[in-house]
Amino acid sequence: MSLENCERCGKIFNYDPMENLSSEKICPECALEEKKDLKKVTEYLRKYPLANIMEVHEATGVSQAMLFRFIKSGSLKMRKPLEEFKCRICGNQIQKGTICDECKNKIEKGFDAEKLKKMKKKENNI
Ligand SMILES: [Zn+2]
Ligand SMILES: [Zn+2]
Structure with missing residues (x-):
């Protein structure tokens, strides 16, 4: 003591x-x-x-x-967001599922798949 x-x-x-x-x-x-x-x-x-x-x-x-x-x-363990909880299209973090609301909306509105690909490419270049 x-x-x-x-x-x-x-x-x-x-x-x-x-x-x-x-x-x-x-x-x-x-x-x-x-x-x-x-x-x-x-x-x-x-x-x-x-x-x-x-x-x-x-x-x-x-x-x-x-x-x-x-x-x-070590008394608190934060769970890291899993890889599955990322939007498959833009990579944004999401709570559940496979794509974020934003991308879901775009797809529902008939968002051009080519544009999406280009967008993804641009993102990867950053
Ligand atoms: Zn004290
Ligand atoms: Zn997304």
């Missing part, structure tokens, strides 16, 4: 490495807060597995810096 400054609030507290699960030196109050934050985030991600940091931050109120810390420490 040693006296340490809390990395989160700056308070001096008794640091016990045996009791502190994370590698960071934070006081018991902050550890409790982090636990609550982590629970909120985990629950949100269970409902929306493909949510990004920004969305999680807005939905849970947990700061982005904190989210990055959770990810870094």
Whole structure:
């Protein structure tokens, strides 16, 4: 046990490495807060597995810096969007299916297939 400054609030507290699960030196109050934050985030991600940091931050109120810390420490696992969740035509990220709404609309409106090919070529050149 040693006296340490809390990395989160700056308070001096008794640091016990045996009791502190994370590698960071934070006081018991902050550890409790982090636990609550982590629970909120985990629950949100269970409902929306493909949510990004920004969305999680807005939905849970947990700061982005904190989210990055959770990810870094391994207590939070963000699922990376799978390759299948990309539009097969333009490569935009989509929630489900194989093509994005934009491309679907274009196809439904009879979008010229040649134009699409050219568009794709242009994109690949960037
Ligand atoms: Zn603290
Ligand atoms: Zn698309």
